[in-house]
Amino acid sequence: MNLKQQQQKQQEVLPMVAAGMAAACPVRTKLLLCSALGLALGVLATMSLIGSSSSYTTTLHGLFLPPADAAAAMNAVQDRQQQPPPAVQEEQGPPPAEQAMIRWPQSSPPPVSTAASIIGSAAAPPPPPSAGVGGFIDVDDDEALMAMAAAAPREVVLPPGASSPKLAFLFLTRWDLPMAPLWDKFFAGHLGRYTVYVHTDPAFNGSEPPPASAFHRRRIPSKEVIWGHISMVEAERRLLAHALLDDHANARFVLLSESHVPLFDFPTVHSYLINSNQLFLESYDQPGGTGRGRYSRRMSPVITMAQWRKGSQWFDLDRALAADVVSDGVYFPVFRRHCKRSCYADEHYLPTFLNIRRPPGAADNRTLTWVDWSRGGPHPARFTRLEVTVDFLRWLRSGAGSTCMYNGRNTHVCFLFARKFLPNSLTRFLRFAPKVMGFG
Ligand SMILES: *[C@@H]1O[C@H](CO)[C@@H](O)[C@H](O)[C@H]1NC(C)=O
Ligand SMILES: *[C@@H]1O[C@H](CO)[C@@H](O)[C@H](O)[C@H]1NC(C)=O
Numbered sequence: 001m002n003l004k005q006q007q008q009k010q011q012e013v014l015p016m017v018a019a020g021m022a023a024a025c026p027v028r029t030k031l032l033l034c035s036a037l038g039l040a041l042g043v044l045a046t047m048s049l050i051g052s053s054s055s056y057t058t059t060l061h062g063l064f065l066p067p068a069d070a071a072a073a074m075n076a077v078q079d080r081q082q083q084p085p086p087a088v089q090e091e092q093g094p095p096p097a098e099q100a101m102i103r104w105p106q107s108s109p110p111p112v113s114t115a116a117s118i119i120g121s122a123a124a125p126p127p128p129p130s131a132g133v134g135g136f137i138d139v140d141d142d143e144a145l146m147a148m149a150a151a152a153p154r155e156v157v158l159p160p161g162a163s164s165p166k167l168a169f170l171f172l173t174r175w176d177l178p179m180a181p182l183w184d185k186f187f188a189g190h191l192g193r194y195t196v197y198v199h200t201d202p203a204f205n206g207s208e209p210p211p212a213s214a215f216h217r218r219r220i221p222s223k224e225v226i227w228g229h230i231s232m233v234e235a236e237r238r239l240l241a242h243a244l245l246d247d248h249a250n251a252r253f254v255l256l257s258e259s260h261v262p263l264f265d266f267p268t269v270h271s272y273l274i275n276s277n278q279l280f281l282e283s284y285d286q287p288g289g290t291g292r293g294r295y296s297r298r299m300s301p302v303i304t305m306a307q308w309r310k311g312s313q314w315f316d317l318d319r320a321l322a323a324d325v326v327s328d329g330v331y332f333p334v335f336r337r338h339c340k341r342s343c344y345a346d347e348h349y350l351p352t353f354l355n356i357r358r359p360p361g362a363a364d365n366r367t368l369t370w371v372d373w374s375r376g377g378p379h380p381a382r383f384t385r386l387e388v389t390v391d392f393l394r395w396l397r398s399g400a401g402s403t404c405m406y407n408g409r410n411t412h413v414c415f416l417f418a419r420k421f422l423p424n425s426l427t428r429f430l431r432f433a434p435k436v437m438g439f440g
């Protein structure tokens with residue numbers, strides 16, 4: 001970043017901080033609290049400016065492979081699959097037998113202090129900023145949170161000595177995370193290359209995951225989410241905002257649900273995402289009732305019918321697009337006002353935003369999450385324990401019968417994740433993971 005850009009950035013950041021403060025400090029809030037928040041915001045903005053200028057060059061050179069190296073990157077992905085599963089260093093987590101049995105979210109009655117009371121429900125007064133679950137900034141006003149996140153660096157900033165950008169795994173869940181033990185196996189041994197954020201129902205009262213778990217104290221301050229409602233997109237933006245603020249090394253942002261499972265080991269997923277020269281987000285024009293039919297003329301002229309797009313909710317964004325999403329004060333308010341009832345904002349907001357804000361081809365028009373829509377209806381098929389077999393997993397890992405493009409080349413590695421798997425399939429996944437997926 002040169003001096004001019006730096007100054008420009010400074011000019012952009014400061015009004016946003018001010019806006020964030022104004023929004024965060026309604027008249028009823030105590031003056032003292034607001035001053036503290038203002039100070040914190042100021043420090044945050046300054047730190048992000050210093051940080052973004054110092055390691056910008058590191059990011060550009062050496063970390064992301066130029067397209068010419070795409071073939072090599074893809075080979076690396078393919079090679080790794082053919083190798084025998086690497087020995088996973090058990091840096092974290094209890095021994096296998098114990099971990100397989102952990103169902104921490106629903107187990108014993110939780111101590112009163114863990115969930116709802118810390119998140120700050122509507123009834124309890126909100127805790128002071130930066131005292132949320134897992135130490136996340138707890139600002140009740142979403143717009144204030146978005147303004148703070150908009151001031152975070154748009155580029156990946158690696159701390160001194162760090163060798164690799166991080167993947168941010170954003171779990172949008174209704175309640176608990178039954179697949180957590182499988183994910184813990186997936187993350188084991190890769191500390192420092194990933195971050196985890198969980199948005200759950202604010203009434204969630206399950207016990208806190210054990211300290212060895214990747215999910216320990218990773219719950220962000222959450223609000224109620226209604227399926228297909230704009231509140232779902234609000235939760236996605238909250239996850240993105242916290243991930244942008246929390247760790248400037250977060251380079252890719254993947255949205256997942258409680259019924260998601262990984263199909264490959266962590267090094268494969270990390271390499272696939274970090275070395276990709278595109279992001280993965282479906283965005284397409286679909287005539288008919290479930291596509292253009294959900295557009296409302298009231299969105300015009302800000303969003304026109306020609307700009308309206310549809311796509312799977314399950315995204316993979318890069319840092320720049322994530323930053324644009326939290327900074328969006330133009331399109332999101334129009335969605336909130338006019339995308340109601342059978343509009344399904346989660347299937348349209350990001351696809352439409354991408355279409356408006358990025359040139360064609362900026363994203364690979366596909367999702368990395370496999371789901372089975374073949375049985376029809378508004379929900380994809382759900383899989384039970386007995387349907388999870390070695391053959392089925394191998395089929396999912398080889399593109400589920402199709403091919404796709406990765407950095408300009410054809411590949412069968414199209415899906416890194418799959419859903420929707422019922423909690424009772426966990427033991428099968430834990431059993432097959434070492435043999436089929438190379439971890440656990
Ligand atoms: C947790 O919440 C559920 C649903 O609201 C309720 O049925 C259950 O009794 C609660 N459990 C505890 C231990 O508070
Ligand atoms: C994008 O993907 C969707 C869903 O797979 C497909 O229906 C559509 O034709 C694709 N559009 C383009 C422009 O590739």
